[in-house]
Amino acid sequence: MAEIKTLAATVRSGTGKGAARSVRREGNIPGVIYGGGEAPTPITLNYREINKLIYAGHFLTTIFELDIDGKKERAIPRDYQLDVVRDTPMHVDFLRLKAGSRIKVAVPVHFLNQDVAPGIKRGGTVNIVLHAVDMLVPADNIPEAITIDLSTLDFNDTVHIKSIELAPNCTPVDKSNFTIVTIAPPPGGAAEAKRAPGKLCSAQAAESRHMLSS
Structure with a gap:
């Protein structure tokens, strides 16, 4: 079974590009957690932690227990966006994991x-x-x-x-x-x-014999 890691997050009130830019200016990463029969929840994540996790590898197959303002949600990353120039994280989508689902x-x-x-x-x-x-x-x-x-x-x-x-x-x-x-x-x-090492093929052997007799 894949390792389960803990990740802290907070609920963010605003949505849309303006709110996302505001989160990034504060040194954080906007994200969303969706699925499991519940409404999508916009969240804020720590930039350094997300950047480290993404570049450590296997990010999209790692299960996280998100601590969202004290509420625990088990989830898996489904997608993330990187800055096209700097390759830094811009946004992360998480899918809620419910017992019994595939x-x-x-x-x-x-x-x-x-x-x-x-x-x-x-x-x-x-x-x-x-x-x-x-x-x-x-x-x-x-x-x-x-x-x-x-x-x-x-x-x-x-x-x-x-x-x-x-x-x-x-x-x-x-x-x-x-x-x-x-x-x-x-x-x-x-x-x-x-072919055994050092063993000559028939053509090579014939050539060698000719050189020795000349």
Whole structure:
């Protein structure tokens, strides 16, 4: 299950561009929390905290317990806006999480043991098709990642989504058996990689014999 983090917020009275600019002038970030059968609530967030969380990674798959003026709301970020020039946070949208509900999230894919994979040892490369998978998951049990062990993969081996054991009640949005990762052989092909080091091919051997006899 994804880690739950605590984040303080306050309700802001104004809405619209003017109110949002006022919040930013005070060194904070405007946001909104919506969903769960309740009306959207405009909120104010600490700029430094939000900036740190966004650039730490996995922000959109992190569950937060928002402390909004003493009222606790469990939520997940659904979107955020950055300044087009400075890449600083401008606005954050949160979705309320209610027990029993399911939401769509992009779950990151983590790859293990690629350094010991037979195909990698023989000169192949890991061809990552998807770094994240869109999934429908329980709102109160969002997986941190999909983990794939590459330790047994050789040239042209492929891992499809249906060969992976997923967390309970978590299903991909795409119902096909799509590819996540493959092991590609080196540019010379599998035959080149299998050739024993220092062993000459027949043409090279013939040329060497000719040079020695001349």
